Amino acid sequence: xxxxxxxxxxxxRVIVTVGCGGVGKTTVAAAVALAAARKGxxxxxLTIDPAKRLATSLGLKEMRAEAQTVPPELWxxxxxxGGALTAMxxxxxxxxxxxxxxxxxxxxxxxRILSNRIYREVAGNLAGTxxxxxxxxxxxxxxDPRYDLIVxxxxxxxxxxxxxxxxxxxxxxxxxxxxxxxxTAFQRGGSLSLSFLSRAMAKVLQGLSTFxxxxxxxxxxxxxSDLQGLFGGFRERASKVRESLAAxxxxxxxxxxxxxxxxxxxxxxxxxxxxxxxxxxxxxxNRVRSLPEQAPPSADRLAGILGEAGVEPAQELGNAFSKSxxxxxxxxxxxxxxxxxxxxxxxxxxxxxxxxxxxxxxxDIAALTHVAACLV
Amino acid sequence: xxxxxxxxxxxxxxxxxxxxxxxxxxSLALLAASRGKRVLVAMSQARxxxxxxxxxxxIGSEVSTILPNIDAxxxxxxxxxxxxxxxxxxxxxxxxxxxDNRLVKGFxxxxxxxxxxxxxGKTLYHVKETDSAGRPRYDLVILDAPATGHGLQMLRxxxxxxxxxxxxxxxxEADDGLRILRDPALSGMVVVTLAEEMPTAETEELYxxxxxxxxxxxxxxxxxxxxxxxxxxxTDNALRAAAVLGRASALEAVAQVGAAxxxxxxxxxxxxxxxxxxxxxxxxxxxxxxxxxxxxxxEALAKGLGAL
Numbered sequence: 001x002x003x004x005x006x007x008x009x010x011x012x013r014v015i016v017t018v019g020c021g022g023v024g025k026t027t028v029a030a031a032v033a034l035a036a037a038r039k040g041x042x043x044x045x046l047t048i049d050p051a052k053r054l055a056t057s058l059g060l061k062e063m064r065a066e067a068q069t070v071p072p073e074l075w076x077x078x079x080x081x082g083g084a085l086t087a088m089x090x091x092x093x094x095x096x097x098x099x100x101x102x103x104x105x106x107x108x109x110x111x112r113i114l115s116n117r118i119y120r121e122v123a124g125n126l127a128g129t130x131x132x133x134x135x136x137x138x139x140x141x142x143x144d145p146r147y148d149l150i151v152x153x154x155x156x157x158x159x160x161x162x163x164x165x166x167x168x169x170x171x172x173x174x175x176x177x178x179x180x181x182x183x184t185a186f187q188r189g190g191s192l193s194l195s196f197l198s199r200a201m202a203k204v205l206q207g208l209s210t211f212x213x214x215x216x217x218x219x220x221x222x223x224x225s226d227l228q229g230l231f232g233g234f235r236e237r238a239s240k241v242r243e244s245l246a247a248x249x250x251x252x253x254x255x256x257x258x259x260x261x262x263x264x265x266x267x268x269x270x271x272x273x274x275x276x277x278x279x280x281x282x283x284x285x286n287r288v289r290s291l292p293e294q295a296p297p298s299a300d301r302l303a304g305i306l307g308e309a310g311v312e313p314a315q316e317l318g319n320a321f322s323k324s325x326x327x328x329x330x331x332x333x334x335x336x337x338x339x340x341x342x343x344x345x346x347x348x349x350x351x352x353x354x355x356x357x358x359x360x361x362x363x364d365i366a367a368l369t370h371v372a373a374c375l376v
Numbered sequence: 377x378x379x380x381x382x383x384x385x386x387x388x389x390x391x392x393x394x395x396x397x398x399x400x401x402x403s404l405a406l407l408a409a410s411r412g413k414r415v416l417v418a419m420s421q422a423r424x425x426x427x428x429x430x431x432x433x434x435i436g437s438e439v440s441t442i443l444p445n446i447d448a449x450x451x452x453x454x455x456x457x458x459x460x461x462x463x464x465x466x467x468x469x470x471x472x473x474x475x476d477n478r479l480v481k482g483f484x485x486x487x488x489x490x491x492x493x494x495x496x497g498k499t500l501y502h503v504k505e506t507d508s509a510g511r512p513r514y515d516l517v518i519l520d521a522p523a524t525g526h527g528l529q530m531l532r533x534x535x536x537x538x539x540x541x542x543x544x545x546x547x548x549e550a551d552d553g554l555r556i557l558r559d560p561a562l563s564g565m566v567v568v569t570l571a572e573e574m575p576t577a578e579t580e581e582l583y584x585x586x587x588x589x590x591x592x593x594x595x596x597x598x599x600x601x602x603x604x605x606x607x608x609x610x611t612d613n614a615l616r617a618a619a620v621l622g623r624a625s626a627l628e629a630v631a632q633v634g635a636a637x638x639x640x641x642x643x644x645x646x647x648x649x650x651x652x653x654x655x656x657x658x659x660x661x662x663x664x665x666x667x668x669x670x671x672x673x674x675e676a677l678a679k680g681l682g683a684l
Contacts, residue, residue: 021393021523022575118488121536130525178482204480211464213544220487260668261425262394268423297630302621309620317617320606321634327606328633359636 001343002351005253005282006376009036009149012251014142016152017284019255020265024286028255028355029153030058031371033085036149037070038372040081044141047153048090048130058087059365065091074365086147090155095133103230113226118219130155132171132234135241142244171235175228182217183225242276251281254349258288258338267345282351284375285342289357291332296325378682381595382408384564386503386517386556388531390586391568392578393523396600399669399677400568400661401520402429407678408516409445417448418499419520424450426520431671439502447514451498453491457484460498464549492530493537493550500553503562524578528585531557535590557592564595571602571647583654594656598681599648601663607638609645614638 008015009032017029026047033045047063055063059074070085097114104110113119131154138152209217244250252273256266270280303318311317339354346352355374358367381387382404389401401417408415416439419426427435432442437452458481484490496519505513521527534557537550557563565586569579579597586592607614615635622631652658661680664673 023394117540121488121540176482178480182483208480210545211461212546213542216542216544216546257394259394264423291633292629294629297627302627302630305624305627306617306620311613311617311620313613317607317610317613320614320637321617321621321630323606324634324637325630327637359639 001347003353004376005032005035005284005351005353008251008253008281008351009376010039010041011249012149013247013249014138014150014152014245015251015253016154016245017253017255018154018269020262023255023257023259023262025255026153027368027371028253028284028286028375029151030087031368031375032253033087033149033151034075034368035372035376036151037075037083037085038081039376040083041148042082042084042086042146043149043151044086044088044144044147045151045153046088046090046134046137046141048092048134048155055087056364058085058368060087063087063089065089065094076369090130090134090137092130092133095136096129099136099234100230103233104226105229109226109229113223116223116226118223119227132238135238139237139241139244142241168238171238175235179224179228183221183228246277250278252278254280254283254346255286256283256342257286258335260338263338263342263345270346270349280346280349282353283342283346283349284353284355285339286355287357288339288354289328289331289335291325291328296329297322299323378407381564381566382411382413382516384516384560384562384595385512385514386500386519386563387566387595388519388521388527388557388563388592389566389568390521390527390531390582391524391598392570392575395568395570395575396598396661397523397568398426398520399429399674400566400598400600400681401518402426402674403677403681404518404566405446405448406430406443406674407682408518409443410678410682413445413515414513415446416502416514416517417446417520418451418495418502418517419448420451420495420522421520429669429671429674451495453494454481456494456498457481457490460494460501463498463501464545489529489533489536492526493533496530496533497549497553500556503556524582528582531586531590531592557590560593563593565592566596566598567594568598568600569651571599571644571651573643573647576647576650579651580654587655594654597651597654597656597658599651599658599660602648602660603637603641603644603663605641605644607634607641611638611642 015029015032017025017032019025029047030045033043036043044067055061058070060068060070065088067086067088070087072084075085100113101110104113134152134155138150141147141150144150205217212220254266254270256262266283270283273280299315299318299322301318302321303315306312306317307314343352353375355371358370387404389397389404391397398419398421401419405415405417417426419435424435426448427433427442430443432448433440435442435448435450437450437455439447439449442448499517499519502514503512503517507513521530534550534553538547538554541547541550567579567582567586569575583594587594615638618631618635618638620631621627621634648660659681661677664676666673
C-alpha cells in the first residue's frame with residue numbers, strides 16, 4: 001500500500017475527489033491541484049460552489065466560471081518547472097444556458113426555453129443538474145490541450161451516489177416514453193388534442209388537470225418538448241463522459257474525515273464505483289488528530305512552572321493545559337481507531353493518505369500548501 | 377423552556393452537510409415526546425441513520441412508530457408522489473385512474489421540482505392530518521431536510537408553484553403549504569451550524585435566503601459541537617504560558633496542544649459572535665466525546681435543547 005498520491009498527481013489526466021459533505025473534499029481537491037502544479041504540471045482545478053475563503057487562499061478575489069490563473073508566486077512555483085494552476089468554478093445555471101444556446105434546434109426554440117418561467121426557476125436548481133453540468137464541463141475540458149491535469153471536485157451531495165446517478169436520472173426523466181407520450185398529447189401552443197388520445201387517457205389527463213389547474217400541463221409539456229430536442233445530445237455525451245471516467249488516465253480519490261459516518265459513506269461510494277467499472281485509486285483521511293503517547297502532564301507541575309515564570313493565573317492555566325492534553329488524547333485514540341478501520345476496510349484501495357488536522361481551518365495558502373505536502 | 381419552539385406544529389431542520397441535522401432532529405423528537413407530544417420525524421436520506429442513533433428498528437418509507445410518541449418515515453420520492461397524490465385527489469377512483477397510469481407517473485417524475493414537492497407536500501399533509509375525533513394526528517412534525525442546497529430547493533418549491541402554476545388544486549395546495557410554512561406560530565426553521573469558518577459563512581448566506589427570499593420564520597439557530605472551553609477568554613495568557621512551557625523539551629508537545637486548544641477556542645468565540653448577530657434565538661450544543669452517537673447522547677442533547 002502506498003502512502004502518497006505522487007504517482008497519480010504526476011501521471012493522470014483527470015483526478016476526481018469524492019466524499020460526503022463536510023469532510024474537506026474541496027480543500028483536498030485544491031491541494032491536489034497545487035501539488036501537481038508544483039511538480040510542473042499545468043492544472044485546471046474545477047470546483048463547485050467553493051467557500052469564499054478558498055478562493056481567497058488561492059489569491060483570487062472570488063471564484064468565477066471563467067478560468068482564472070492563480071499567481072505562481074502564491075503556490076511557490078519552484079524555478080520554472082513549467083507548472084501552472086488555473087481555477088474555475090462550475091456555474092450550473094450558466095452551463096445550462098450555454099447548452100441550450102448551443103443545442104437548441106432554432107433561435108426561436110432557444111429563446112422560448114431561455115425565457116420560459118419554469119426554466120428560469122429550475123435551471124440552476126433542478127435535481128441532478130449540478131451533477132450533470134459537472135459531467136458536461138468535464139467533457140468540455142477533458143481534451144483541452146492547455147491542461148495536463150484536470151482536478152474535479154464533485155458537487156456536495158448528501159450521498160455521493162448522486163454524482164454517478166443524477167445525470168442519467170435527470171435525462172431519463174425528461175426523455176422518457178411517458179414524457180414523449182404527453183408531449184404529443186398536447187399540440188404546440190395549446191390545448192389538449194383529444195383526437196390523439198384514447199378516451200381513457202383523455203380522462204386521465206382531465207383528472208390530472210383538476211390537480212394542476214387549467215393550462216399548466218400544456219405549459220409544462222411545451223417546456224419539456226422544447227427541452228427534449230436537447231436531450232438526444234445530452235444523453236450521448238453523458239454516456240461518453242461516463243465511459244471516459246472508466247479510462248485508465250482517470251483516478252477517483254475518496255475523501256473522508258474520521259467521522260464513522262463519513263467513513264461509511266466513503267465505503268459505500270467505493271462499492272458503487274466498482275459496480276460502475278471504475279476504481280477508487282486512493283483514500284484520503286482528512287483532519288486526523290494524533291498525539292505522542294505520553295502520560296498526561298500533572299496540572300500542579302505545570303502550574304508550578306508557570307507560577308515561577310510569573311504567568312498567572314498559574315493554577316488555572318495548569319489545569320487547562322492538563323485538560324487540553326487529556327481531551328486531545330481521547331480524540332487521537334478515536335481517530336487512530338478510524339484510521340485502523342480504514343486501513344482494514346479499504347485494503348483493496350492501493351493508496352492511503354492521512355492528512356493531519358491543522359490547528360485551524362484551512363483557508364490560507366500556507367495551510368493549503370501544508371495539506372498538499374501531505375499528499376505527495 | 378423551548379416551549380415556544382415545541383408548541384409549533386412544523387419544524388424544518390436545515391444546514392450544511394456534516395453539521396448534525398439528523399442528530400438535532402432526533403434530539404428535538406425525543407424532547408417533544410418527553411413532554412407528551414405526538415411527534416412525526418420525516419427525513420430524506422439515501423442511507424437512513426436515525427434508527428442507529430436512537431437504537432430503534434429501521435425507518436422505512438412508510439410511517440411507523442419507533443418509540444413511544446414518536447413516529448418516523450424516510451421519505452422516498454416515488455412513494456411520496458403516490459401517497460401525496462392519494463391524499464390530495466382523495467377520490468380513490470380518480471386517484472387510481474390518474475396515479476396508476478404508468479405514463480402519468482413517468483410524466484410527473486419529469487416535472488421539475490415535483491419530487492421535492494411531493495416530499496414536502498406529504499410532510500405538510502401530516503401537519504394537517506386529523507384523527508377520527510378531528511384532533512391533529514401529530515402535535516409536531518419535524519423535517520430533517522436535505523443539506524443546504526437541496527434543502528433550500530425543497531423549501532422553495534411551494535413559492536415557485538404559487539408563482540408559476542395557474543389557479544387550481546396544485547396552486548391551492550402550494551398556497552396552503554406556504555401559509556403553514558410562513559406562520560411563525562405554526563412553523564420554524566431550525567438552522568444547524570458549527571462554530572467554524574465555513575459553516576458560519578454558509579449560515580450567514582442561508583439566513584437571508586430563508587427569511588428575505590422565502591419569508592420563512594427562524595425557530596432556532598443551533599450551534600452544534602461546540603468545544604467546552606478550558607481556557608475561556610484567556611487566549612493571551614494561554615499563549616504566554618505555552619511559550620514558557622515550551623522551553624522545557626519534555627513539555628513541548630503539551631505546550632503545543634494547549635496553545636492549539638486556546639486558539640481554537642478563540643476562533644470558536646469569534647464564530648459564535650458572528651452567529652449571534654443573526655436574528656432569532658440561539659442554542660449552543662456541546663461536542664460530545666464519544667465514538668458514535670447513541671440514544672444516551674441524543675437524550676443528553678435533548679436536555680440541552682430543552683434547557684435553553
